[in-house]
Amino acid sequence: xxxxxxxxxxxxxxxxxxxxxxxxxxxxxxxxxxxxxxxxxxxxxxxxxxxxxxxxxxxxxxxxxxxx
Amino acid sequence: xxxxxxxxxxxxxxxxxxxxxxxxxxxxxxxxxxxxxxxxxxxxxxxxxxxxxxxxxxxxxxxxxxxxxxxxxxxxxxxxxxxxxxxxxxxxxxxxxxxxxxxxxxxxxxxxxxxxxxxxxxxxxxxxxxxxxxxxxxxxxxxxxxxxxxxxxxxxxxxxxxxxxxxxxxxxxxxxxxxxxxxxxxxxxxxxxxxxx
Amino acid sequence: xxxxxxxxxxxxxxxxxxxxxxxxxxxxxxxxxxxxxxxxxxxxxxxxxxxxxxxxxxxxxxxxxxxxxxxxxxxxxxxxxxxxxxxxxxxxxxxxxxxxxxxxxxxxxxxxxxxxxxxxxxxxxxxxxxxxxxxxxxxxxxxxxxxxxxxxxxxxxxxxxxxxxxxxxxxxxxxxxxxxxxxxxxxxxxxxxxxxxxxxxxxxxxxxxxxxxxxxxxxxxxxxxxxxxxxxxxxxxxxxxxxxxxxxxxxxxxxxxxxxxxxxxxxxxxxxxxxxxxxxxxxxxxxxxxxxxxxxxxxxxxxxxxxxxxxxxxxxxxxxxxxxxxxxxxxxxxxxxxxxxxxxxxxxxxxxxxxxxxxxxxxxxxxxxxxxxxxxxxxxxxxxxxxxxxxxxxxxxxxxxxxxxxxxxxxxxxxxxxxxxxxxxxxxxxxxxxxxxxxxxxxxxxxxxxxxxxxxxxxxxxxxxxxxxxxxxxxxxxxxxxxxxxxxxxxxxxxxxxxxxxxxxxxxxxxxxxxxxxxxxxxxxxxxxxxxxxxxxxxxxxxxxxxxxxxxx
Numbered sequence: 108x109x110x111x112x113x114x115x116x117x118x119x120x121x122x123x124x125x126x127x128x129x130x131x132x133x134x135x136x137x138x139x140x141x142x143x144x145x146x147x148x149x150x151x152x153x154x155x156x157x158x159x160x161x162x163x164x165x166x167x168x169x170x171x172x173x174x175x
Numbered sequence: 176x177x178x179x180x181x182x183x184x185x186x187x188x189x190x191x192x193x194x195x196x197x198x199x200x201x202x203x204x205x206x207x208x209x210x211x212x213x214x215x216x217x218x219x220x221x222x223x224x225x226x227x228x229x230x231x232x233x234x235x236x237x238x239x240x241x242x243x244x245x246x247x248x249x250x251x252x253x254x255x256x257x258x259x260x261x262x263x264x265x266x267x268x269x270x271x272x273x274x275x276x277x278x279x280x281x282x283x284x285x286x287x288x289x290x291x292x293x294x295x296x297x298x299x300x301x302x303x304x305x306x307x308x309x310x311x312x313x314x315x316x317x318x319x320x321x322x323x324x325x326x327x328x329x330x331x332x333x334x335x336x337x338x339x340x341x342x343x344x345x346x347x348x349x350x351x352x353x354x355x356x357x358x359x360x361x362x363x364x365x366x367x368x369x370x371x372x
Numbered sequence: 373x374x375x376x377x378x379x380x381x382x383x384x385x386x387x388x389x390x391x392x393x394x395x396x397x398x399x400x401x402x403x404x405x406x407x408x409x410x411x412x413x414x415x416x417x418x419x420x421x422x423x424x425x426x427x428x429x430x431x432x433x434x435x436x437x438x439x440x441x442x443x444x445x446x447x448x449x450x451x452x453x454x455x456x457x458x459x460x461x462x463x464x465x466x467x468x469x470x471x472x473x474x475x476x477x478x479x480x481x482x483x484x485x486x487x488x489x490x491x492x493x494x495x496x497x498x499x500x501x502x503x504x505x506x507x508x509x510x511x512x513x514x515x516x517x518x519x520x521x522x523x524x525x526x527x528x529x530x531x532x533x534x535x536x537x538x539x540x541x542x543x544x545x546x547x548x549x550x551x552x553x554x555x556x557x558x559x560x561x562x563x564x565x566x567x568x569x570x571x572x573x574x575x576x577x578x579x580x581x582x583x584x585x586x587x588x589x590x591x592x593x594x595x596x597x598x599x600x601x602x603x604x605x606x607x608x609x610x611x612x613x614x615x616x617x618x619x620x621x622x623x624x625x626x627x628x629x630x631x632x633x634x635x636x637x638x639x640x641x642x643x644x645x646x647x648x649x650x651x652x653x654x655x656x657x658x659x660x661x662x663x664x665x666x667x668x669x670x671x672x673x674x675x676x677x678x679x680x681x682x683x684x685x686x687x688x689x690x691x692x693x694x695x696x697x698x699x700x701x702x703x704x705x706x707x708x709x710x711x712x713x714x715x716x717x718x719x720x721x722x723x724x725x726x727x728x729x730x731x732x733x734x735x736x737x738x739x740x741x742x743x744x745x746x747x748x749x750x751x752x753x754x755x756x757x758x759x760x761x762x763x764x765x766x767x768x769x770x771x772x773x774x775x776x777x778x779x780x781x782x783x784x785x786x787x788x789x790x791x792x793x794x795x796x797x798x799x800x801x802x803x804x805x806x807x808x809x810x811x812x813x814x815x816x817x818x819x820x821x822x823x824x825x826x827x828x829x830x831x832x833x834x835x836x837x838x839x840x841x842x843x844x845x846x847x848x849x850x851x852x853x854x855x856x857x858x859x860x861x862x863x864x865x866x867x868x869x870x871x872x873x874x875x876x877x878x879x880x881x882x883x884x885x886x887x888x889x890x891x892x893x894x895x896x897x898x899x900x901x902x903x904x905x906x907x908x909x910x911x912x913x914x915x916x917x918x919x920x921x922x923x924x925x
Contacts, residue, residue, distance in 0.1 A: 116240065117242070118240065120242040120245075122245045127246060131252070145197060149356070156356075160246075163366075168239060171288070172238045172371050173370065195559050199484060213626075224616050303607075305613070305615055317669045326674040
């Protein structure tokens with residue numbers, strides 16, 4: 108069923124990825140000056156989250172990702 | 176009652192004990208990473224040993240559902256961060272709202288994964304091929320972690336409603352947030368390994 | 373150093389003293405009681421696993437004996453190895469010695485998470501019961517490594533699930549202990565105790581804790597893989613469906629090679645404590661010993677495939693793992709030379725702890741040398757799976773770990789129980805054990821080089837003489853442990869009170885009464901310099917000086 112609507116799914120994924128990436132980067136900027144241990148961990152997590160979003164964006168525009 | 180107990184210890188003592196617990200919790204996450212690392216190594220090893228990947232007659236999992244599902248999970252990471260920001264600035268309603276959003280998004284991810292398992296992989300079974308073995312073991316292990324994370328979040332949400340955590344004293348929430356971020360970040364790796372690589 | 377602005381820990385107490393028998397002796401949160409629980413439980417498993425070894429030696433007294441069936445012989449060596457590594461060695465060196473001594477040596481009142489500590493301990497009997505219960509259902513027969521495909525064949529692997537579950541439980545326990553100890557060492561050191569003022573036993577325990585945490589988590593995953601392969605047919609290791617038996621060897625040894633350092637590093641720590649005390653001079657190369665522990669810890673993750681030279685590795689892999697394995701001999705050698713230099717021209721007091729340490733030094737060095745021989749790929753192709761390997765592993769794990777454990781037991785017994793062990797019996801124990809250890813395991817080197825394979829119930833008659841000799845020696849070796857048990861009983865019954873510091877040592881555990889009081893320290897001590905400067909004033913403030921200055925016996 109889902110295979111029949113790839114374009115819609117790709118658009119949703121792309122828009123979602125842009126939003127989450129922006130949010131994650133804003134959060135990273137907010138966390139940057141903080142120095143406690145959990146803040147440092149949060150920074151790493153936000154960077155990796157952004158990487159994940161970039162992954163999804165590239166998949167949505169068809170640069171990477173395996174369909175078959 | 177719980178709140179009264181929490182205040183029996185001094186602020187300095189609470190800070191010291193939660194410092195120990197934070198480090199211990201991070202060590203736990205590191206050892207959990209090693210568990211995922213072991214299965215990822217196994218997956219790469221088996222994939223490298225196979226003449227054809229995925230094996231004959233096995234289709235890849237559907238990319239674009241996984242992409243949307245990934246964004247659902249990554250989005251839950253963002254909402255969790257803002258929930259925690261609410262707690263740090265003593266904005267209780269912000270915390271409750273964003274935590275609820277995180278729980279909903281986490282459950283949606285699990286729903287998407289269940290749909291993928293049941294509808295999109297008709298020929299792939301856990302015990303059938305090395306592809307199924309590594310795919311279901313790793314994503315299943317991850318899904319189990321998400322499930323535990325959802326339960327964890329529901330518990331800390333209920334505790335917050337009962338007044339267990341305050342602006343200064345919320346180690347349980349810190350742990351839940353870190354755990355949730357950890358689960359997110361593991362998915363970044365798994366999404367790459369199974370859908371892109 | 374000024375002591376005016378040191379930061380004292382905020383928590384004045386960690387958990388209230390126990391008020392019932394159950395809380396005090398069974399589900400105790402006190403690290404010292406948990407240590408003794410570990411000693412007793414693991415000691416019991418040592419007797420079981422030792423008896424399995426003696427059963428094998430009875431079978432091997434003749435080339436074609438029928439004391440044990442082949443299947444039972446296979447089960448015996450599988451469970452002997454499993455139990456000795458996971459139920460005896462690791463629990464004693466980490467759980468028992470780490471718990472007993474490490475928190476006191478850093479000036480803490482307990483470990484960071486006493487409740488987790490209790491949980492870790494109680495996983496040990498559960499794991500022991502699971503592993504030994506598999507004997508009732510036909511224990512797995514593929515050795516302690518349980519290589520597929522043999523371990524997956526029926527009926528050989530009938531109770532593999534029990535074995536997996538047992539080892540999984542003790543693995544989780546070991547991971548938790550590692551995490552707990554690491555947080556304790558990072559967070560709970562007394563004021564002034566910088567990392568380079570920590571006693572060397574704490575350094576060893578810290579590195580071990582790191583290895584336990586990382587490597588043992590990997591073991592849990594590997595065992596889960598074997599378990600689902602065995603029970604649900606998930607084809608990780610089944611070659612007929614694309615799986616790879618060699619994959620199991622990789623994931624297993626990625627744990628089990630660090631595991632041998634988990635077993636030996638605390639023994640290194642014990643040696644580093646005993647030598648300066650009985651030589652009355654500062655340890656030579658404190659930092660060299662400390663940092664070489666860390667180097668060994670890191671290198672141990674990069675050498676696992678030297679167990680697999682005959683499993684079909686690429687040539688570059690063989691070369692890589694061969695060279696890195698030989699590199700490990702460097703930090704180990706640094707330690708050995710530092711200890712020998714400390715002994716050199718010292719005023720040596722040959723009490724039983726030091727005797728065991730000297731035994732350790734000689735046997736462990738020999739085991740280390742055969743280790744380098746085995747690391748060489750062409751030699752290993754000949755020696756692999758022969759009695760040479762059996763001899764090597766027993767020289768490092770018996771001659772290293774067990775001698776280290778006994779050195780530690782004789783050293784800290786007065787601290788643990790408040791009473792002295794009998795010195796004359798201790799010397800008898802040492803000499804019998806040392807001589808018959810060598811008579812048991814030294815001939816195995818030649819048997820192995822002559823081609824006797826390990827894990828066989830019957831063998832070529834040309835090895836009959838050697839095996840009979842080895843078997844008889846091994847009986848005396850086992851009997852020598854009875855002297856220790858009698859000595860312990862005698863000490864409990866008639867032993868003279870030890871006093872706080874019978875050896876005149878300088879680490880913090882000797883600055884408090886023996887046996888150690890519930891909270892260890894009345895006041896949290898303040899540390900002013902390193903622990904081994906014999907001949908200088910004690911480097912501690914806030915301790916009871918009259919206790920610390922009691923005369924050496």
